[in-house]
Amino acid sequence: MLKFDVLIIGSGLAGMTLALHLAERRKVGLITKRDLLEGSSSYAQGGIAAVLDTDDSVQEHIQDTLIAGAGICNEETTRYIVEHSKEAIDWLIALGVPFTKDETHETGYHLTREGGHSHRRIIHAADATGAAVTTTLGQKIKAHPNITLLEEYIAIDLITSAKLGLEGKRVYGAYALAKQADEVVTIAAQHTIMASGGAGKVYLYTTNPDTATGDGIAMGWRAGCRVGNMEFIQFHPTCLYHPHSKSFLISEAVRGEGGILRLPDGTRFMPKHDPRAELAPRDVVARAIDFEMKKHGLDCVHLDISYKPASFIKEHFPNIYAHCLELGIDITQQPIPVVPAAHYTCGGLVTDLKGRTDVEGLYAVGEVACTGLHGANRLASNSLLECMVIGKAAAEHILAATGISLPDIPDWDDSQVTDPDEEVVISHNWDELRRAMWDYVGIVRTNKRLERALNRIKLLSVEINEYYSNFHISNDLIELRNLVQTAELIVRSALLRKESRGLHYSRDYPDTLAEGQETVLTPD
Template identity: 70%
Template sequence: MSVETFDVAIIGSGLAGQSLALRLAEHRRVVIVTKRTLSDSASAWAQGGIAAVLDPADSVESHVSDTFDAGAGLNSRAATQHVVENSRRAIEWLIDRGVPFTRDEDTPTGYHLTREGGHSHRRIIHAADATGAAVQATLSHQVAAHPNITVLERHIAIDLIPGSKLGQTDRGCLGAYVLDIDNEHVKTLRASATVLATGGAGKVYVYTTNPDTATGDGIAMAWRAGCRVANMEFIQFHPTCLYHPQAKSFLVSEAVRGEGGLLRLPSGERFMPEHDPRAELAPRDIVARAIDFEMKKRGLDCVFLDISHKPAEFLKSHFPTILARCQELGIDITRQPIPVVPAAHYTCGGIVTDLQGRTDLPGLYAVGEATCTGLHGANRLASNSLLECVVFSEGIADAILAQPVLPPLPLPPWDESRVTDADEEIVISHNWEELRRFMWDYVGIVRTNKRLLRAQHRIRLLTREIDEFYANFRVTNDLIELRNLVTTADLIVRSALRRKESRGLHFSRDYPGTQSRPRDTVLRPRKTSAK
């Protein structure tokens, strides 16, 4: 079993992980662990853009207010203020790195700013309708070329290595065990600082806009290592995922509604004005519930997003990716509405951190969608996610660089002496499908205690099966992901059962009212259980 030593180990290769690696690499030896390739992440799928206070007519106060409004008042004032106040600085850092944001010389900023649901100003800087891809491509090229950054592609983290497991009570996280997926070989990564930048958990649901890698790995690993998680009940369902049998996980950007797109029933009738005075520009939780309500009320498979009233040239320049993908499927968005349905999109809760990404385990940091920083509250405001990644990566880099590199300790190799190769891999695929289906049915956009308890019962049965499988057979990529998914699903359901109100993304028929005082749902592990 090989042991590799680095100053900093970053698990995850999205915008959070890559921006942090580039900030650290001049002073530290960094390794990035990614399940697929360097460019594969949810960040690369982001279409709309990055929210920031750039226009002189906009203000920090306005952006903060919009964030609190979308987050149903559950946001942390300190975290929200911190992120918004540093938003311009974050964008300038990306521009300095060469990200090709869409220009508009007729504006005070020199860049085209769009508007999305929940925002009171145009403040979304973007690269056409493929902002995440543009940012990821720019940074990936620089990460791959940096001599101080090692990239382990097709490697998946299995678990963290807390010092307490080795009797080192004065040391926190010492690194992680990772599986080389192709060679089926477990490596021990030793690091003075470890960072979880693993993204969210959208794959816990059947229908999601997330890539297949979004399996809650960081959240589950941190929980097993003894870290608190918070607000896991708040799963954001994006209102407009393309509805087509050949369109797996294709998101139709919020910016389509921001630029005038209208939601219609099959009859052509609009319905959003009946649900909220902001109509199509209401925050995502409201729009998603409205679509869910109309579909269930009328027995519909989908609703329609119509932007065909805009000039064709406008659509080609602003939404080239969406236009091209729809055309591949026989949908001409310049003449036809787009069939859409809600789908699981963003995990608003996660690992509890401070403003410099520190977790409860010394030496372990977390950044991006895997975290609960307090920014998003009960519902993330559109385009605040990529902003959070860049702002917090700077704070974490400062915190890590302020600490000395600790001398490496001898770490035990991964123990496979008591396991064998799995004899029935079909068990994993069946459990995966069962989990994702009942989570969609029982822990979706609208919830009840009865549904949540049904889900909890099934999760407990699955957990026992998976734990037994994990204890007796060699780890594989699918087994690691399934184990993390069922842990994450358990955290979501436990959090949802604790919230005795409806707030933001958590809507309960048993508790339709909203309590006057917003409170976080914080879960604390009973004991450290990482292997």
């Protein structure tokens, strides 16, 4: 058994922020499914939204967030996070994150603009902000004596008072599969934090890395947490469409710097869908692309920034330029083929401003959580900001908490299961689930499609849970079990919403109700 003061599940910006704020005074265990830097945070391109410019204001950032969130953002949460945005950026700068400089600007840094923002307020490191941030923080994590980094570990389930036959509703750590040793390890902790990211891999096409399988949402739900707003899945409008490039995102900032969306014949189409054209929020742009692709029978549309000087493109988008060039696409000379793809899970485990869930001792921070910031549609570049602000608040709450004595925790019991005779069940169900979600629970929805998806998910869930009960676990089985649970929560939430709002667009209910309400599911 491993014991820590605090167990953090997930190593993106949320997990790293917590680890660094806690480690001076607590022993921290940080587990990650692959290596430290393999997660959605590292792939973030555009940047971090923050009020840094004297021409900008907290109120304007709040207003932009509320407009994008389509009436169901929590205003208290939004204000708290935006008011702490400069402090979060200053912390990163102090740690040495190499943001792109601009000596002509009052801040000394280049600020870009993205869809839905009324000002240039996105601080960035070229077009690889996530990689710059996580690499910098990762070096601090690896060097810290109070942080134990457990790479190639995947959490299986939380250790709850109910599982231990104790009264109350509390978490005492987690069971995790040490993948290289192929053994289950018991990890006990006074405080456990879900920082495991979102659930993009529930869809066939996604910008997310393979690690985004909804683990934290599913584990929290099984432990007794409420989930909120799971129907709001953000589809990024512009994922690179190419057979040899999986999940490569074409940053929102390409449109922010003047990129134009065109049909294959060169016709620009966004102005007829929204007066903000390419700078409309992501849900509007994604639906417009989906509409044009279906109307014209297209596999993709094109994003064109080639009319800008080549030097400008190479300076602002060096990684996008290099990656596309490797595939034979010179973005200084030709448009980029793009399609929408599942990008961000706006809902998750319901938390307060300190990251606390419904279950004592369990916190959730980052994409796995539903703080109320994102509402029905996340404003571009607010996600990394949320990770840092709520991460610090959760760390402060944990540091102020009174310690508890841990109960006796039994080891994982796999004496009643056998090795699987064949694993085709996992691969087949994985593929079927993701195709069903893409076909029936995508950008445009109907009741019939949602009911069809729920029927498929229930059948798959029975098969997967039976397999889980009878055979030794594996990484793929753990992820599939979590994916099918998360998919069910998405569909159940979507069926409850009798309107179109933000990222949820229903042909059966095309109108938006006068008053926005959150969708909250409670475990039985």
